Amino acid sequence: MSDNLFDYLKWRGDLDMSRLPFSVEDQLILSTLVYVNFHPYIDDDSSTIGKAVARILEHGYDEKNYRVQNDHRLLEMIDHSPRFADLVVSDSVEHFDEKISCQFYAFTVHLPGDRIAICYRGTDLTLAGWKEDFDMAFENVVPSQADALEYLTCVAGKYKKDSLILTGHSKGGNLAVFAAANAPEYVKSRITAVYNNDGPGFNEDSPTKNKLPSIRDKVVTIVPSSSIIGMLMEHTLEYLVVESSSFSIFQHDPYSWVFDGPHFKYADERSKESLLMDRISTSWLKTMSREEREHFVDVVFMVLGAGGVSDFRSYSKQLLQRQGDIIKAYRSLSSNERALLRKIARNFARVAGRTILGMDQDGMKETPQLEG
Numbered sequence: 455m456s457d458n459l460f461d462y463l464k465w466r467g468d469l470d471m472s473r474l475p476f477s478v479e480d481q482l483i484l485s486t487l488v489y490v491n492f493h494p495y496i497d498d499d500s501s502t503i504g505k506a507v508a509r510i511l512e513h514g515y516d517e518k519n520y521r522v523q524n525d526h527r528l529l530e531m532i533d534h535s536p537r538f539a540d541l542v543v544s545d546s547v548e549h550f551d552e553k554i555s556c557q558f559y560a561f562t563v564h565l566p567g568d569r570i571a572i573c574y575r576g577t578d579l580t581l582a583g584w585k586e587d588f589d590m591a592f593e594n595v596v597p598s599q600a601d602a603l604e605y606l607t608c609v610a611g612k613y614k615k616d617s618l619i620l621t622g623h624s625k626g627g628n629l630a631v632f633a634a635a636n637a638p639e640y641v642k643s644r645i646t647a648v649y650n651n652d653g654p655g656f657n658e659d660s661p662t663k664n665k666l667p668s669i670r671d672k673v674v675t676i677v678p679s680s681s682i683i684g685m686l687m688e689h690t691l692e693y694l695v696v697e698s699s700s701f702s703i704f705q706h707d708p709y710s711w712v713f714d715g716p717h718f719k720y721a722d723e724r725s726k727e728s729l730l731m732d733r734i735s736t737s738w739l740k741t742m743s744r745e746e747r748e749h750f751v752d753v754v755f756m757v758l759g760a761g762g763v764s765d766f767r768s769y770s771k772q773l774l775q776r777q778g779d780i781i782k783a784y785r786s787l788s789s790n791e792r793a794l795l796r797k798i799a800r801n802f803a804r805v806a807g808r809t810i811l812g813m814d815q816d817g818m819k820e821t822p823q824l825e826g
Contacts, residue, residue, distance in 0.1 A: 456699040457713040459483060459750070460531060465716040467535035472566045474537075476619070478724065479718060481571065481649045483538065483565055484799045485623040486528060486708045488573040491519040496546040498594075503563070504539030507532050517767070521578055524709045528683060541565065546610055549601050550582065552764065556597035557583030558629075562604050562613075569646070570616045572609055574602055574633075579765045580723060585755045587625055587654070592740060592747040594660045599620030600631035603636050604666055610641045620648045623708055624683060627653025631673060636663040642668065650675040652684035659744075666690050676718070678705035682727040685732040687739070695721040703728060734802075741801040750798055753791050757783040 463733035473478075487503075495501075495509040507529045510519055515526055532538050541566040549558040559575040575584045589596050590625055610618060617640070620630035627650035634648045648669060656662050666673075675693035677684040683706045684693075697719045712719040724732075742750065760783035788793075 456678075456697075456775070457715065457719075457754075458699065458709055458711065459486065460527065460709075461725075462713050462716060463531045463535055466822065467531065467537050467668070469567075470536050475633065476571070478481070478676075479716065480537075480652060481619070481621040481647075481712070482623070482711070483528075483532075483674075484553075484571055484573045485576075485621050485626060485649065485651050487532065487538075488559065488561060488622070488626065489521040489578070490525050490529060491635050493546050493548045496543055496561065499542075501543060502539060503541050503543045504533060506537065508545060511680050518670045522707075522709075530580070545605075545612070547601075547605055547639050549598075550580070551557045551597070552580075552582045552596055555582045555585040555791070557586055557590060557680075558598040558601040560602070560608050560629075564616075568616050569619060569671075570609070571619040571621060572606060572611055572630075574620070574622035574626035574629040576622060576626035579767050581755060581759050581764055581766070583625075584766075586649065587752065588755070589748075590654065591657055591751070592744045594657070595621055598625065599629060599632045602633040606633040606637055607641060610637075610644060616644075618645045620645065620675040621651070622649070622653060623651040623746070624653055624706065626686075627651050627675070628655075629653075631666070631669070632656075632662055633804060634672065634763045635662050636670045645669070645672055649686075650683055651708060652677045654683060655685075655687040656690040657687050657760040662692060663688065677724070678711060678726045679723075680705045682706065682728060682731045682735075685724075685728060686735055689719070690735070694718075695724055732807065734806050736803045737809060741805065742798065746794065746798070749791075751795060753787065753795060757787075 459482060466474065490510065492506055495506045511529055511533060520526055522682065545559050545562040547560055548653040549556055557578055557580055560572055563571045563573060565571055565579035577587055586596050606620065620634055630648050631650050632654065634642065634645050670691060673691050675691055676696055677693050678698040679695050680698065680702055681771060682703045697712040698710045699712055700707060704710065727770055757780055760779040
């Protein structure tokens with residue numbers, strides 16, 4: 455059976471960071487921890503992670519505090535881990551706006567040695583959060599990216615003597631890279647590391663792409679061997695490949711990432727499936743104009759939100775009812791909207807078929823990393 459981040463906590467959880475410095479494995483813990491609904495439980499700038507965790511655990515298992523059930527288990531282990539429980543957590547900021555599809559949350563963890571780790575949350579279970587992800591395919595700056603940059607600037611101004619580490623998983627990883635790349639120079643110079651855990655890239659027209667070389671030496675991108683989410687859109691930075699105990703898109707789950715004792719277990723390269731999906735998604739996006747991408751995303755999420763549903767947890771509890779709402783919403787679309795959906799679906803099938811045939815003939819080879 456493969457080791458995971460729970461096993462890592464057993465290996466390293468009793469060693470505080472003054473004895474064993476902050477590591478790349480530690481940042482994954484923080485990037486996962488920030489998914490928990492900490493905001494109501496961090497009420498000042500002197501609270502420790504342990505105190506906040508204890509407050510949450512006092513309420514038992516309340517699903518609204520967690521993205522997945524493993525998050526509760528993570529809190530239980532953190533509660534008995536001096537390595538993390540004794541660290542001060544501050545500056546909890548949450549911004550959710552369904553009207554503009556904004557889902558943002560971040561907190562700051564204070565590390566030994568005048569360092570702080572700014573932790574950005576990835577996508578939660580809300581439709582607004584997922585729509586914001588899809589909006590990245592045509593928007594150069596989505597609301598949470600603007601929030602991430604503002605948060606970095608404010609925290610850097612508040613803690614002027616501290617060096618800065620940025621981290622996040624999924625969309626949180628994208629936010630970390632975006633904020634670092636777009637930060638003013640006086641802030642950027644204090645950044646020592648940026649960790650992107652399987653976060654998507656940027657669309658081909660994004661000005662952020664041209665700023666990535668300025669942080670190239672600071673960014674550590676980690677993807678699972680069958681990465682799909684982390685390969686969406688364009689990447690111009692190198693990455694490390696970690697093994698996973700899961701398969702396909704489920705490898706996106708950080709709880710599936712494999713550890714070899716106290717360290718990640720790395721793979722030599724991405725899987726054939728990851729390479730295939732990367733080429734398909736890249737080619738498929740190029741078949742759509744910016745306007746078509748925007749219209750497509752709006753229509754899809756209008757249909758998904760039929761019946762007033764605002765999160766995917768509701769779908770799982772009322773699956774049959776939701777299917778009926780989706781069918782009704784689809785039938786209410788205009789002829790032009792239906793035609794657009796059919797066109798995009800046909801393009802996807804055509805691109806997928808050609809890509810599969812082409813890769814069967816040419817072999818599955820890693821696409822060379824782009825130079826920024």
